[in-house]
Amino acid sequence: MTNKLKNGEKKGGPTNNVLTALIEEQQPDILCFQELKTQNPGDLGFLRQYYPHITMNLSKDKKGYSGVAFLSKDKPEWTETDFTRYPEEVIGDYGEHEFTQEGRIVIAKFPSSIVITVYTPNAQPNLARMTERIAWEQTLRMYMIEIQREFDLPVILCGDLNCAPQEIDIHNPKSNRKSPGFSDQERSEFQNMIDSGLVDSFRFQNPDRIAYSYFSNFAKSRERNVGWRIDHILVSRSDLIRRTEILGEYFGSDHVPILIDLEL
Secondary structure, three states, X not given: OOOEOOOOOXXXXXXXXXXXXXXXXXXXXXXXXXXXXXXXXXXXXXXXOOOOEEEEEOOOOOOOOOOEEXXXXXXXXXXXXXXXXXXHHHHOOOOOOHHXXXXXXXXXEOOOOEEEEEEOOOOOHHHOOHHHHHHHHHHHHHHHHXXXXXXXXXXXXXXXXXXXXXXXXXXXXXXXXXXXXOOHHXXXXXXXXXXXXXXXXXXXXXXXXXXXXXXXXXXXXXXXXXXEOOEEEEEOOHHHEEEEEEOOOEOOOOEOOEEEEEOO
């Protein structure tokens, strides 16, 4: 794979489309998006030539906010866009939380696996939304436990989890200890997810590698490699992992694509 297109521009430049470049070069069977910020389901219609099966979960109340999408070449047996498969007495009180209306999850069941894509709520400056964030984390974790128990299949959780779990995953850990995405509370919840039986696929294969998936649009952060690793693919079975990558050569967003190749 090259770092530039034939015309010499970085992927995501004004005369090429970063999504089609990504799809044609990487050939993913499944493609997931987070933070779509649209209310129009047709916005991804141009990708149906690659992925005939598209499920979107868009924000119901706030326009231009949140939103996730799940695209696949093969048709899932089913898809769902909320936690209601399991009652609140099993996975916790989720019905009254704002995240249920914000378009944050798609679950897809295939014969050999279950794939879940999420956009985790940001804790916000001064950690003002930490209560909502923790409720999301706990509900998602319990949901993951129950769906593995029900189906006994490998489970893949991918998306913007809005957490740099270790000091190696953020450019300046000391000055960010109380920042959203690196607070003790959020990192503890991430660890709880790992302790429940999931594996951070990238860190599993790259225990010492410094690589980031998010860069601020300010102060030439990407050029200076000043970033955070907050986008993750967690898997329930590490023996299925063949390859993981953070694809930093693709431009067009403050996040960069992440990839996993699994033996399913």
